[in-house]
Amino acid sequence: MRKFLAVLLSVAMVLGVAGCGSSNSSTKADDTKDAATTEAASDIKVGFIFIGDENEGYTYAHVIGAKEMQEALGLSDDQIVYKWNIPENEQCYDAAVDLAEQGCNIIFSNSFGHEDYIIQAAQEYPDVQFCHATGYKAASSGLSNMHNYFTSVYQSRYVSGVVAGMKLAELYGADTDVKIGYVGAYSYAEVISGFTAYFLGVRSICPNVTMEVKYTGSWANQALEKETAEALIADGCVLISQHADTTGAASACEAAKVYDVGYNVSMMEAAPNYALTSASIKWGPYYTYATQSVINGESFETDWCRGHEDGAVWITDLNEVAVAEGTKEKVDETWAAIDDGSLKVFDTSKWTVNGETITSTANIDGYNGVEYISPDGYFMESELASAPSFQFIVDGITELNTVY
DSSP, rough: OOOOOHHHHHHHHHHTOOOSSOOOOOOOOOOTOOOOHEEEEEEEEEEESSSTTTEEEEEEHHHHHHHHHHHHHOGGGEEEEOOOOSSHHHHHHHHHHHHHHHOOOOEEEOGGGGHHHHHHHHHHOOOSEEEEETOOOHHHOOOOTTEEEEEHHHHHHHHHHHHHHHHHHHHHHHHHEEEEEEEOSSSSHHHOOOOHHHHHHTTTTTTTOOHHHHHHOOOOOHHHHHHHHHHHOOOOOSSSESSSSSSHHHHHHHHHOEEEESSSSOOOTTTTTTTTEEEOOOOHHHHHHHHHHHTTTTTOEEEEOOOOOGTEEEEEEOOTTOTTTTTHHHHHHHHHHHTTTOOTBBBGGOOBBTTTTTOOOOTSSSSOOOBOTTTTSBOOOTSSSSSOOOOOOOOTEEOOOOOO
């Protein structure tokens, strides 16, 4: 639904993608802006096309970001137009056209499968700015009004893995070789990148842990996510995490008395005794930056990506009744190392594939000659383009099935 195979991203990057992470993403409304800008802010209208609604974690995180943008820029409710539960088909194009016809100056869409329909609308409405989350085609579209955006969510995945690792060390000792489980949606680069970062975070505390990944074939299916988590628990997994959008896995963990790390939003309501934290994204910085740029009449990045240092990713509150002693201090230490660059999540010295260290991607199928390995020895996730591109299944992780 929201992601693609890395080979497609590689093609887009070869065609020329704008750099990521080079400027401050946290642009906010300026109280000293001149009268012309103030007048433009009062006239602007912003549209959102969402795959889900406020009851689904992924979309809810976008809604929070939209409301942060609205507050930061002082926009009224009638300046914001939402399109809810828009599937990845012609309905997305119809929604985009309707928003443009309603006078929206900038339109955001949050699901990967929306991209082609957003590009189609962008071609027909050149005076409207179109922004698409998790996609990769903006740079190669030739359209100055088409943009892609995502975040370095792998950073928060890693830190949530540290939280999980601390709990495993408390329960079993840091040298434990227990197995953990991961409920994934699809075997796409976005999911693979996320669960690998999480796994590496766990292994930074407990280096002998292994992980099983089982896919649901859906981004948001409460019953199926619960069933998948239950299957992993039955297979001996002692802690569960997820890249899926509901509380299904968390509820299964609470019932089974197994600790849980969630995604998008806090899972403490569903698992008050066993939810540790959730990896999450803050979309407000991008929505504010892009909308402010339109208000100012300024061009803005074709391909935008930011991380924790710019306030774009985080983990939800630690569950004090569940996390291990010393977790907050370890989390703070890890964030500081990520922010100052001394910790690289995909440091190639920390993972292998079939027993070998990956030193170059230039000749690996799926990367189309693009080199993702930095001379400093790490995979440059979200540095060459906003969308994830890591697709290796590293040693210690087992996929129980694949779903594309």
